[in-house]
Amino acid sequence: MLAVTSLTKTFEGGKQFGRVMAVDGIDFTVKEGDFFTLLGPSGCGKTTTLRCIAGLERPRSGEITISDRTVYSSSKNVFVQPNERNIGMVFQSYAIWPHMNVFENVAFPLKVGGRKIPKEQIKQRVMQVLEVVELGHLADRYATKLSGGQQQRLALARALVIEPNLLLLDEPLSNLDAKLRESLRFELKRLQREKGITTIYVTHDQAEALALSNVIGVMRTGHLLQIGTPREIYEEPHTQFVADFIGSTNFVQGTFQGQSSTPDTWVVETNHGPLHVCKTADLKVGDRCSVSIRPEHIQVLPDADDTRSANMWSGAIKTRLFVGEVMDYQIEVGEAEFRCRTPASLSIPTGRTVGLYLPPEHCAALVIDV
Amino acid sequence: MTVFTRKQTEVARSPWRGPRVLRRAEFWITGAAILLIGYLVAAPLIYLIWQAFTTRAGLTISNFIRAFQAPGTGEMITNSVIFAVGQAxxxxxxxxSLAYFCVRTNAPMKPLLYAASLVPLIIPGILFTxxxxxxxxxxxxxxxxxxESAGLGFLTLNIFSLPGMILVDGLHLSPIVFLLMFAAFRATDPSLEESALMSGASLPTVFRRVTLPLVRPALMGAMLVMxxxxxxxxxxxxxxxxxxRKWVFTxxxxxxxxxxxxxxDLAGVYSLTLLAITALGLFYVQWANRQSERYQTVTGKGFRPRPLDLGKWRWPVSIVFVLYFLIVVVAPLLILIWVSLLPFYMAPSFEALDVVSLExxxxxxxxxxxxxxxxxxLLLAVSSATFLMLFMSVVSYIVLKTxxxxxxxxxxxSAFPLAYPGLVLGVAFIFIYLRSPIPIYGTLWIxxxxxxxxxxxxxxxxxxxxMSQISNELEESAKMSGARWSDTFRRIILPLVTPGLLAGWVYVMIVSVRELSSSILLYRSGTEVFSVIIWQLWNDGFTTVLAAVGxxxxxxxxxxxxIAYKLGAKVGVQVE
Known part of the structure; x- marks a missing residue:
């Protein structure tokens, strides 16, 4: 459906910075009907990538194909103007035209670009899409009189009214408060599924990305680090950066020792002793690496005498936080500090020495790239 | 959330700006605009310098020596300084102080101040005086x-004196300071003061140690502008x-x-000196503003200044508001209307009522x-406002969007003319068009x-x-909706800029109609404008007719x- 091939984009950074590589040769494809999210910290090039797909930025090189139509190609010297790409886009600021009412905002795309659509049909299509986003009763209202959430849905309606091949969303929820953001997240997911429209979503909010997408691409400094389903990205990150950016995690630095005696298990030598891991990135024996384990996967054993096997360390409870359904512990192991998340029923006073079991199947040895 | 950001002075430019033909046109239009504005702005300066530094004998500074050795020059400079500093x-x-009480306290009668803030636009200086x-x-x-009749004769003030000049100009310009400081007090976060109060500081201490330092840049700026x-x-x-016989530069x-x-020679030297001083002052204000704006605390949440409860001082303060309104607005207008109804000047009295007429x-x-x-x-106001707004919308498009x-x-x-005092510009225009082959001296064109x-x-x-209100995303979203360049221009850009341009148009009309200090040097019989007529009527002693005209x-x-207010022009205080 959408194919982006070795896309690069540079900006003139002025005298101080020279030329800045905003997007540095990225490749990805998106299947029909997918909800694809570009996730990354600010300045990673995700918005620039989106704007290149939209045609609002002219890339430096590469190729972009939408529904088998090449809209940009540096080698063939093709550049289709944004208004001829049939893409719907929702901007971060929503870009609602303040001099039009709700109806006129949505009707605008049907009236421009030399389209000759009869008035009756325009009215029908606009009202239909307004009903979908539940703004039908506000059609006459001036757009600036809408609340944040309503403006967001209006922007969505305006993007959908032309029945685009592709829907681009540039951090559409970032200007809303937390409660509203959550409810609109469901709304967005429902709409996307109902319409079956291929969507590219840009965000820096990992929770949003995990909740909404079929596929996530994690970006950093102009590169795509990893593409995968939310579960893959969360459970099998390839690099320390991805593991750190998605959810919270603990890292233990060490040296990769290679295969262990048990099949499908590797050994990493750390300051606290050897650690068996079941997942590993592409590492060679002797490489420095970083083992990631999520707080909820560490088992906290109040009975410190328990000496089960390897991957068993002991530490002292430093602080504990009761956060509703779970307990958050900070546990000191030697010089390092681990965050562990246990069921709320497990209550251990601070200062107690406890055992920490790090199950190998949840330990992943990763490339250090932070 | 509080973040320190560098103030965004530039609007990001869109990568795509219409067909190539238009881009070429843009190039020529930019060139033409620079030439025209450059001529309008630089020619007066060049001619002033030329005139001041030459005599028939050639390049010399003898004009300066003669001008500053002329009898009374020292006194004139002293008077200028006393007058300027005093009224400032x-x-x-x-x-x-009015702005402080208006923004930060719960004193009633604030609308009177908002109304008075429009005085410098509504009552021209000559009528006020x-x-x-x-x-x-x-x-x-x-x-x-x-x-006198109340037995307080020792309080009377002769207005034809330096103190009189300071009083009248100080009163006439005070609303401008009110506007500047109103904005400054509005923009400072009251929680800064509240936290000082919570630290145990008394109210006067808070004012002295927190409030004043916070608005000091604005205060210095206002003072310099004055x-x-x-x-x-x-x-x-x-x-x-x-x-x-109290002379000043003008x-x-x-x-x-x-x-x-x-x-x-004298006019040239004095004009150039005055221009140098005012230009330096204004550049300093600009520079200081930029310094203070560079790193600005931008707060995500807006704050509503919580008014300070004045308690029993509420009414005394509002009586001051009323007095100010009476002095600055009501008294000058009433006396003007009163005089306009009389056959010859008389102080208001019951006997005088008998001769009142609309004659x-x-x-x-x-x-x-x-x-x-x-x-x-009217002709001048309409034509200069129309030309300026059309021309400046092109210029601002070039500056902001290309x-x-x-x-x-x-x-x-385009900002430079702020430094020209009206009278100085008039002098420069005399120098230019007395010699220039362009024959417009003595016509309405000049x-x-x-x-x-x-x-x-x-x-x-x-x-x-x-122009800057149209964020790029508004244009881009039109493009994404399938709009061509012409669609975007006609349906998005034009409707969005028109109200602002109209407001500017009315504003330029207003200031043009009031203009006196340039016109007074450039009019000839037949090209008098309204304010010049008032000046002439005053000098010829037709006070009552003048009052009617005024x-x-x-x-x-x-x-x-x-009308300008309705169109959203930023005149006076914006009350929401």
Whole structure:
């Protein structure tokens, strides 16, 4: 459906910075009907990538194909103007035209670009899409009189009214408060599924990305680090950066020792002793690496005498936080500090020495790239 | 959330700006705009310098030596300084304290202050000064007579004096300080003061140690602007100072051009000196503003200033508001209307009521000059406002929305005329067009040129404000909706900039109609404008007719300001 091939984009950074590589040769494809999210910290090039797909930025090189139509190609010297790409886009600021009412905002795309659509049909299509986003009763209202959430849905309606091949969303929820953001997240997911429209979503909010997408691409400094389903990205990150950016995690630095005696298990030598891991990135024996384990996967054993096997360390409870359904512990192991998340029923006073079991199947040895 | 950001001074530019043909046109238009603005702005400066540094003998500084050795020059400079500093202090004190009480306390009657903040636009300086002559002149002044009859004769003030000049100009300009400081107090976070209060500081200490330091940049800026305005001021020094032989720069320049033989050398030297001072002052203000804006605390959440409870002081403070309103707005207007109804000047009394009539208003239109000047004024106002707003919308588009080389120069040049005092610009235009082969001296064209030069910065500000409101995303979302360049321009850009341009148009009309200090040097018989007629009527002693003309003028300006206000022009205080 959408194919982006070795896309690069540079900006003139002025005298101080020279030329800045905003997007540095990225490749990805998106299947029909997918909800694809570009996730990354600010300045990673995700918005620039989106704007290149939209045609609002002219890339430096590469190729972009939408529904088998090449809209940009540096080698063939093709550049289709944004208004001829049939893409719907929702901007971060929503870009609602303040001099039009709700109806006129949505009707605008049907009236421009030399389209000759009869008035009756325009009215029908606009009202239909307004009903979908539940703004039908506000059609006459001036757009600036809408609340944040309503403006967001209006922007969505305006993007959908032309029945685009592709829907681009540039951090559409970032200007809303937390409660509203959550409810609109469901709304967005429902709409996307109902319409079956291929969507590219840009965000820096990992929770949003995990909740909404079929596929996530994690970006950093102009590169795509990893593409995968939310579960893959969360459970099998390839690099320390991805593991750190998605959810919270603990890292233990060490040296990769290679295969262990048990099949499908590797050994990493750390300051606290050897650690068996079941997942590993592409590492060679002797490489420095970083083992990631999520707080909820560490088992906290109040009975410190328990000496089960390897991957068993002991530490002292430093602080504990009761956060509703779970307990958050900070546990000191030697010089390092681990965050562990246990069921709320497990209550251990601070200062107690406890055992920490790090199950190998949840330990992943990763490339250090932070 | 509080973040320190560098202030965004530039709007990001869109990568795509219409067809290639338009881009080429853009290049030529930019060039033409730079040439035209460059000519309008630089020619006066060049001619002033040329005139000041040459005599028939060639390049020399003898003009300066002669001018500064002329008898009375020292006194003239002293007077200028005393007058400028005095009225600046007065305007700043009044304006700042009113603004503080208006923004930060719960004193009632605030709308009176909002209304008074429009005075500098509605009552032209010349009418304000003349009204105050009616109120405070030595023998006939209404207030003086009242004081005399109340046995308070020692309080009377002769307005034809330096203190009188300071009083009138300080009062007339105080609303400008009010506006500047109103914005400054509005923009500071009251929680900074509240946290000082919570730390145990008393109210006066909080004011001295927290509030004042926070607004100090704005206060210094306002003070400097007032100093410059004082030096530029012409009406008050001319009407009040000349009879008292209290000369300042502006009145001296006017005098040099109205004696026989005309002393162009003196006018040139004094003008250049005055320009140097005002330009330095304004550049300093600009520079200081930029320094303080560079790193700004931007807060995500808006704050509503919580008014301070004045308690039993609420009413005394609001009585001060009422008094101020009476002094600055009501008294000058009432006396003007009163005089306009009389056959000859009389102080208000019951006997005088017998002779009250509307006769002066009828006489106004029998004076051929008045009708002609009204026509001239309207013609000039409409044409210069229309030309300026159209021209400046093109210029602001180039400056804000394109990457044309030279756009920054364009931005700078268009702001430069702020530094020209009106009288100085008039002098420069005399120098230029007495010699220039362009035969416009003594025609309405020269007035047109002087108006568009003087008001270019205002036109530019209105145009660029409305242009910068169109964020790129508004244009981009139109493009994503499938709109062509022509669709975007016609349906998005044009409707969004039009209200701002209209407001600027009315604003330029207003200031053009009131213009006196440039016109007074450039008019000839037949090209008088309205304010010049008022000046002439005053000098010829037709006080009652003048009052009728003035009343009508004020009435017309009120209507225009109301229209501008309706169109959202940033005049006066914006109450939401």
């Amino acid at each position: 202090i007065m305007a700043t004190l009044i304006g700042t 003349i009204s105050w002559i009616f109120l405070l002149s030595k023998d006939i002044g209404v207030i003086n007579q009242l004081l 100093l410059v305005r004082g030096l530029e001021s012409f009406e008050t020094p001319a009407l009040l100072g000349i009879p008292a 009145s001296q320049i006017y005098q040099a051009l109205n004696t026989y033989p005309v002393r162009y 002066n208003y009828g006489r106004v239109f029998n004076l051929r000059n008045v009708t002609r000047s009204l026509k001239n004024s 990457r044309m080389p030279g756009r920054r120069l364009l931005d700078l040049l 007035l047109f040129l002087v108006y568009i030069t003087r008001y270019m910065p205002y036109g530019m500000r209105y145009a660029s404000t409305s 009343t009508m003028m004020v009435f017309g300006l009120v209507i225009m300001v109301a």
